[in-house]
Amino acid sequence: MSSPSKFAPSAPQTGEPLARLLGVRKPLDARARFWVGVLAFALPFLSWCAVSYVPFIWHPQVLVSSAGDTKVTGEYSYVAEGDTVDLDVFVMRNRELAAAHAKLAEGKRVNPIYLQAPHEVARAMYTAFTTAPERTGDAWLHESLLQSCKVIFWGFFWSALFGVPLGILCGTFPFFARLFEPFVDFVRYMPAPVFGALMVTVLGLADEPKIAIIFIGTFFQMVLIVSNTTRSVDASLLHAAQTLGANKRQLVWHVVVPGALPGLYRDMRILIGWAWTYLVVAELIGEKSGLSAFIYQQQRYRHFDNVYAAIVIIGVVGLCVDQFLAMLARYLFPWETGQNKLFRVMRAMRRALPQRVLARI
Amino acid sequence: MFDDSIKLPSYLDHPPEVAEYFSEVEKRKVVLSIEHLGREFASADGPLVALKDVNFKVRQREFISVIGPSGCGKSTLIRIVAGLEEPSSGIVAVDGIPVTGPGADRGMVFQNYTLFPWLTVRKNVLFGPRMKGLRDDKASKAADEWLKLVGLSDFAELYPAQLSGGMKQRVAIARALANDPRILLMDEPFGALDAQTRASMQAHLLRIWQAADVTVLFITHDLEEAIYLSDRIVVLGARPGRILEIIDVPVPRPRSLEQFLSGHFLATKKRLEDLIHRCDSPLEGEGELEHG
Numbered sequence: 001m002s003s004p005s006k007f008a009p010s011a012p013q014t015g016e017p018l019a020r021l022l023g024v025r026k027p028l029d030a031r032a033r034f035w036v037g038v039l040a041f042a043l044p045f046l047s048w049c050a051v052s053y054v055p056f057i058w059h060p061q062v063l064v065s066s067a068g069d070t071k072v073t074g075e076y077s078y079v080a081e082g083d084t085v086d087l088d089v090f091v092m093r094n095r096e097l098a099a100a101h102a103k104l105a106e107g108k109r110v111n112p113i114y115l116q117a118p119h120e121v122a123r124a125m126y127t128a129f130t131t132a133p134e135r136t137g138d139a140w141l142h143e144s145l146l147q148s149c150k151v152i153f154w155g156f157f158w159s160a161l162f163g164v165p166l167g168i169l170c171g172t173f174p175f176f177a178r179l180f181e182p183f184v185d186f187v188r189y190m191p192a193p194v195f196g197a198l199m200v201t202v203l204g205l206a207d208e209p210k211i212a213i214i215f216i217g218t219f220f221q222m223v224l225i226v227s228n229t230t231r232s233v234d235a236s237l238l239h240a241a242q243t244l245g246a247n248k249r250q251l252v253w254h255v256v257v258p259g260a261l262p263g264l265y266r267d268m269r270i271l272i273g274w275a276w277t278y279l280v281v282a283e284l285i286g287e288k289s290g291l292s293a294f295i296y297q298q299q300r301y302r303h304f305d306n307v308y309a310a311i312v313i314i315g316v317v318g319l320c321v322d323q324f325l326a327m328l329a330r331y332l333f334p335w336e337t338g339q340n341k342l343f344r345v346m347r348a349m350r351r352a353l354p355q356r357v358l359a360r361i
Numbered sequence: 362m363f364d365d366s367i368k369l370p371s372y373l374d375h376p377p378e379v380a381e382y383f384s385e386v387e388k389r390k391v392v393l394s395i396e397h398l399g400r401e402f403a404s405a406d407g408p409l410v411a412l413k414d415v416n417f418k419v420r421q422r423e424f425i426s427v428i429g430p431s432g433c434g435k436s437t438l439i440r441i442v443a444g445l446e447e448p449s450s451g452i453v454a455v456d457g458i459p460v461t462g463p464g465a466d467r468g469m470v471f472q473n474y475t476l477f478p479w480l481t482v483r484k485n486v487l488f489g490p491r492m493k494g495l496r497d498d499k500a501s502k503a504a505d506e507w508l509k510l511v512g513l514s515d516f517a518e519l520y521p522a523q524l525s526g527g528m529k530q531r532v533a534i535a536r537a538l539a540n541d542p543r544i545l546l547m548d549e550p551f552g553a554l555d556a557q558t559r560a561s562m563q564a565h566l567l568r569i570w571q572a573a574d575v576t577v578l579f580i581t582h583d584l585e586e587a588i589y590l591s592d593r594i595v596v597l598g599a600r601p602g603r604i605l606e607i608i609d610v611p612v613p614r615p616r617s618l619e620q621f622l623s624g625h626f627l628a629t630k631k632r633l634e635d636l637i638h639r640c641d642s643p644l645e646g647e648g649e650l651e652h653g
Binding site for chain 1: 443477522533
């Protein structure tokens with residue numbers, strides 16, 4: 001071989017670390033992927049910490065610890081001990097006091113009540129679960145959370161139960177696509193919340209209208225998305241199956257459905273996210289319930305730490321469900337990732353073989 | 362490209378063993394017959410004739426190639442034989458029974474592999490038998506035999522995505538053959554492969570064809586591939602797609618790579634080149650054809 005280097009395994013990438021990180025469409029290596037992913041959450045969190053804990057960043061208000069000489073009258077004499085006032089008001093008051101040669105007001109710069117510090121939200125994420133609701137009869141946070149999950153589950157369940165088969169039907173037979181899709185497309189443009197009042201009238205004040213709103217919000221989109229995904233199954237697979245003797249029923253069950261399945265699963269993951277969006281509207285119609293009611297209630301009490309805690313909990317629940325579904329997909333659709341045990345052994349073997357032998361395989 | 366000083370035999374001049382082979386083939390049963398086949402497409406400029414009056418027969422265990430420039434309708438032809446498209450006129454019959462739609466008697470291998478990605482290699486091969494309701498051990502053993510023949514026994518439990526292009530195409534061949542078809546239709550099966558893999562796949566296909574009792578209709582645009590593999594070559598011309606000539610390949614079997622430089626091989630190649638080149642150049646195209 002005159003040029004052995006051509007077949008040698010490629011040398012480990014060298015070069016400036018930064019240049020390697022910022023390559024145009026160059027995949028990151030495993031370690032960089034992990035740490036940059038951590039950074040994705042760390043950066044927003046660190047900016048939140050900075051705004052909350054570094055006194056000179058933002059902090060547009062002053063919590064008055066001592067009002068100074070309250071006998072001095074003036075435009076700003078309403079500033080009293082324990083108040084939270086805007087910084088410029090506090091400065092003006094002190095100017096009035098200074099002009100009168102009186103004792104100055106003292107205070108600490110704070111953020112507005114709607115910006116809670118990380119430790120306060122963290123504490124609330126625990127205390128919100130352990131604190132009894134202010135009005136007896138209101139739901140505890142864990143009850144609200146469970147209630148929300150229940151509404152989401154049933155709304156999505158009914159939506160998928162009818163939407164997926166109908167979508168597959170439309171994606172498989174142009175006849176059904178023409179029969180259903182124009183109307184579905186028409187209803188799709190009606191925002192689900194506009195059906196709120198109607199649903200309450202028909203279905204009462206309890207969970208049913210809320211489930212119905214989530215159903216309306218996801219079902220019509222689902223039919224169209226599922227039918228598109230079903231249509232995207234490679235037509236040549238259908239031809240191949242036909243030349244192997246598959247009849248119409250077998251084409252649907254043995255080619256269209258398994259071919260569309262991984263795509264449909266991805267669609268469902270995205271649509272569950274939509275269901276959470278409609279949840280917030282759905283829970284505020286009829287009798288308010290679930291996390292949205294909790295957030296609404298806490299906001300009225302100005303317990304913003306609890307509001308943030310509930311919002312973060314929604315995010316965490318959504319992320320966990322999605323990650324769980326993604327993990328499940330690796331077991332459900334091993335052909336998508338090709339990550340079964342045998343494959344790893346085969347890949348290792350292929351790497352061990354010289355290139356010239358490989359070319360013949 | 363041919364040096365005129367080298368004296369080539371005529372491509373019509375068959376060595377005795379080849380002549381004997383063809384006279385033996387003549388006695389075999391006709392598997393596929395194509396009669397007065399025509400296909401027109403509607404287009405903005407009026408009807409477009411893709412195929413016009415195509416006639417030929419394929420006999421038991423024959424290996425027939427269809428070759429022609431792009432746009433000559435060779436893919437349309439094989440899709441009509443497979444039943445995936447309908448002819449505008451004429452009849453395609455397998456064992457004398459007219460084709461009305463796709464069926465298990467005409468197995469097909471496509472250029473883009475078309476393996477079912479959700480099935481392992483073994484289950485892909487078992488697809489045809491399973492559609493017939495055969496789910497017993499016998500079917501499974503037969504599938505393993507086919508995988509052995511294409512040299513993929515060790516890969517039975519892998520998914521198609523884990524295979525190379527050449528391996529995928531071997532699975533596709535095994536899958537079509539496991540269904541025990543009367544004729545194997547191959548639509549430019551090696552077109553997507555690199556040159557090296559292509560060469561080894563051609564040798565592989567010849568071995569499979571010799572080992573299995575199978576009739577092959579093979580579409581290609583590669584002249585050497587057609588000569589190397591086939592008993593007869595159907596040469597199609599473009600616009601409209603029609604048969605220019607059916608050539609009985611004068612190269613004796615078993616075929617080998619050394620034959621690529623034999624006189625009979627080169628003479629056949631030159632004839633194919635002349636036919637297809639004439640087809641491509643509109644200036645001298647039609648006029649010359651009238652004489653031929």
